[in-house]
Amino acid sequence: MHAWIEHGYSxxxxxxxxxxxxxxxxxxRKHRLGGDFDKYVAEFKLRxxxxxxQMNAYVEAHLRSxxxxxxxxxxxxxxxxxxCGITSRDLERxxxxxxxxxxxxxxxxxxxxxxxxxxxxRSKKEKICANPSSGSxxxxxxAIWSSDVRRKYIAAREVRSFGWAGTSVRLPRAMIGGRSVVxxxxxxxxxxxxNRIERQAYFSAYHLNAARASNYVEGLNKHRPRLLxxxxxxxxxxARHMLEQGLGLDYRxxxxxLSSEPLSPEMKLVIEKAFGARAFEEYSSTENCFLTxxxxxxxxxxxxxxxxxxxxxxxxxxxxxxxxxxVYATGLxxxxxxxIRYQVGDVATWARERCPCGRDQLPVLxxxxxxxxxxxxxxxxxxxxxxxxxxxxxxxxxxxxxIQEAINQxxxxxxxxxxxxxxxxxxxxxxxxxxxxxxxxxxxRVAEIPRNNxxxxxxxxxxxxxxxxxxxxxxCR
Numbered sequence: 001m002h003a004w005i006e007h008g009y010s011x012x013x014x015x016x017x018x019x020x021x022x023x024x025x026x027x028x029r030k031h032r033l034g035g036d037f038d039k040y041v042a043e044f045k046l047r048x049x050x051x052x053x054q055m056n057a058y059v060e061a062h063l064r065s066x067x068x069x070x071x072x073x074x075x076x077x078x079x080x081x082x083x084c085g086i087t088s089r090d091l092e093r094x095x096x097x098x099x100x101x102x103x104x105x106x107x108x109x110x111x112x113x114x115x116x117x118x119x120x121x122r123s124k125k126e127k128i129c130a131n132p133s134s135g136s137x138x139x140x141x142x143a144i145w146s147s148d149v150r151r152k153y154i155a156a157r158e159v160r161s162f163g164w165a166g167t168s169v170r171l172p173r174a175m176i177g178g179r180s181v182v183x184x185x186x187x188x189x190x191x192x193x194x195n196r197i198e199r200q201a202y203f204s205a206y207h208l209n210a211a212r213a214s215n216y217v218e219g220l221n222k223h224r225p226r227l228l229x230x231x232x233x234x235x236x237x238x239a240r241h242m243l244e245q246g247l248g249l250d251y252r253x254x255x256x257x258l259s260s261e262p263l264s265p266e267m268k269l270v271i272e273k274a275f276g277a278r279a280f281e282e283y284s285s286t287e288n289c290f291l292t293x294x295x296x297x298x299x300x301x302x303x304x305x306x307x308x309x310x311x312x313x314x315x316x317x318x319x320x321x322x323x324x325x326x327v328y329a330t331g332l333x334x335x336x337x338x339x340i341r342y343q344v345g346d347v348a349t350w351a352r353e354r355c356p357c358g359r360d361q362l363p364v365l366x367x368x369x370x371x372x373x374x375x376x377x378x379x380x381x382x383x384x385x386x387x388x389x390x391x392x393x394x395x396x397x398x399x400x401x402x403i404q405e406a407i408n409q410x411x412x413x414x415x416x417x418x419x420x421x422x423x424x425x426x427x428x429x430x431x432x433x434x435x436x437x438x439x440x441x442x443x444x445r446v447a448e449i450p451r452n453n454x455x456x457x458x459x460x461x462x463x464x465x466x467x468x469x470x471x472x473x474x475x476c477r
Contacts, residue, residue: 010183018194021181025197031129031147032154033169040155047305048159048359055361059304060095062332067091067102069119070338076109076116077340096308104316104328104341107141110287111398114142117337122146128336131286143287144337152333153288156306160293165280167227167254172199174220176230176238178389182207185434192219201225205234206435209381210473213241221250228275232258233375233385236267239274253277259284260386262368283368289331289339292365299355301362307331309363310341311348321350324369374462376404377469378436387460390431396420401449404462407472409440413449420445 009020047055068091070077080103081091094101110117122128126146145153158169181193182204191212192203201223203216216238228235235258242248256271256279263281271279283292283300290307292300302309311325312318319325327344351364376384387402390412398415405411412428414420425443432441449457462469 014190014193017181018196021193021202022196025195025200029198031127032150035148035151037151037155040152041158044156044159044305045163047361048163050361052361055304056096059308059332062305063096063099063308063330064092064094066330066332066335066338067094067340069121069335070340073119073121074117074338075120076105076113077338099308099310099330099341100316100318102341104343105339107343107345110339110342111141114144114337117339118144119335119338122336126336141286145288145334146336149334149336153291153306156291156303156333157282157293160291160301160303161257161280161282162227162255164293164295165227165255165257165278167257169227171226171254172201172224173227173229174201174203174223174225175228176203176205176208176234178205178231178386180204180206180389180434183434185437189215190219191215192223194223199223199225203230203234205231205386206384207382208234208237208241209378209383210241210245211381213238213245214247217242217247217249224251226254228253228256228258228277230258230260231386232261232263232267232279232281233383235271235275235279237383239271242274243270247274249275255280257282261373283365285329285344287329287331287339287342288334289342290329290344292368295355295357295359297355297357299351299357300365300368301355301359302365303362306333309348309365311350319350322352322366324349324367373458373460374404375469376402376410376436376460376462377407377464377472378439379408379472379475380437381473381475382436383473384435385460387432387435390428390435394424394427396424399449399457400459401457402460404460404464407464407468408438410436410442412441412443413446414443415446415448 009017012020068088071081071088071091084103126148129145129147129150131143154169162168179202181202182191187207189212191207192201194201201219203219208216235256253275255277256275258279259282263279268279280294281300284290290309291303293303294300308330310318310328312328313325324347327346327348328341329344330340331338347369349366351366354360355364373385391397391400396417396419398417401413403411403413410432428443429441432439451457
């Protein structure tokens with residue numbers, strides 16, 4: 001959103017906020033669905049029913065191109081690979097199953113110096129888009145791509161994520177996500193805004209509780225989106241409130257395509273019962289270096305023409321099927337900031353059996369165990385599972401963890417660089433209040449955050465007894 005709109009947005013009345021979002025949507029739609037978008041959609045559709053032999057040949061050729069380009073034009077990889085004795089000739093002949101010959105790329109390396117990953121031979125005519133993100137695991141990163149690369153991302157989702165679910169990004173849609181479209185933590189509603197150009201209703205992820213659920217349903221019935229996207233747990237929370245209160249939609253959406261957390265069978269059942277439509281899981285990352293999508297048989301397929309996945313044990317060796325391991329990704333679409341053998345930070349398992357859908361060229365994940373976080377319940381019953389936006393655009397934060405110690409008390413542990421101080425602490429407190437209402441927030445600077453045996457930490461922890469959470473939920477009914 002343009003800076004002057006972003007700055008004044010919180011002071012605008014609701015109608016003006018809708019106008020501002022729509023104005024932003026004009027350029028946003030062009031950058032996402034303009035240019036060669038239709039061409040990319042056609043190409044992904046063509047590959048959708050390729051044989052494994054066709055897909056493997058395609059992936060191998062594109063992988064070699066990505067590797068050679070990274071070696072010649074990306075400072076990070078040029079320096080690391082030369083230090084390991086790797087030559088361009090090695091890369092010109094490398095097959096996907098030989099990626100283990102290359103060193104892995106730790107997430108911390110991208111966080112520390114994202115510009116080292118920029119290709120020096122990128123066209124000066126390409127508009128570069130930077131996405132400063134707090135990351136899904138509490139570790140801030142900065143992903144960079146061009147508008148054309150972004151169109152390829154969306155084209156893949158249009159064919160696989162949305163197409164397999166029987167819907168389209170071009171249709172009216174709704175989103176519950178990380179952007180704070182309703183800034184006032186004590187707002188009485190409405191808890192959604194509308195982008196008329198893209199026909200997208202954007203709902204607040206930070207105000208949802210039992211008392212406000214009817215307003216969310218009102219917004220859905222008003223704008224009648226056919227595709228529902230966003231945080232899986234938010235839709236699950238809303239679905240649960242709808243069933244408890246007898247709320248329902250007066251139309252039937254095409255599907256829900258949800259991300260950020262794994263969709264459990266219970267979540268799928270509750271969501272489908274409340275919304276009258278099936279929920280499909282989408283698993284990817286902020287860095288957009290891989291994409292897995294759920295087919296009609298409920299299996300998660302890795303889109304090899306988007307990016308390759310490796311699942312490795314603690315020693316860096318590939319795990320057998322059915323065995324959990326750490327996820328590493330190699331993107332094939334982003335020539336601006338290529339990521340090769342990139343440490344995603346999640347745990348996943350390869351499936352033991354092929355999928356009945358027949359897409360044998362796209363391997364199947366049996367399970368994804370990454371990004372599971374505790375649920376935080378605020379004093380007014382609102383529930384949240386994603387707090388990563390607290391740290392957006394705070395570059396001195398290396399990683400952070402949110403701990404709920406009581407219904408009205410949170411502690412934020414921060415690992416930060418020099419220069420972190422009162423300004424950042426104030427921003428964290430204000431953002432927490434904006435998302436949870438009246439709670440006490442303490443910010444604690446620490447040297448490190450404890451890890452489990454896989455080197456990961458939970459970015460959101462709740463120490464609140466379940467009985468206290470139930471009391472808070474009941475208080476807003």
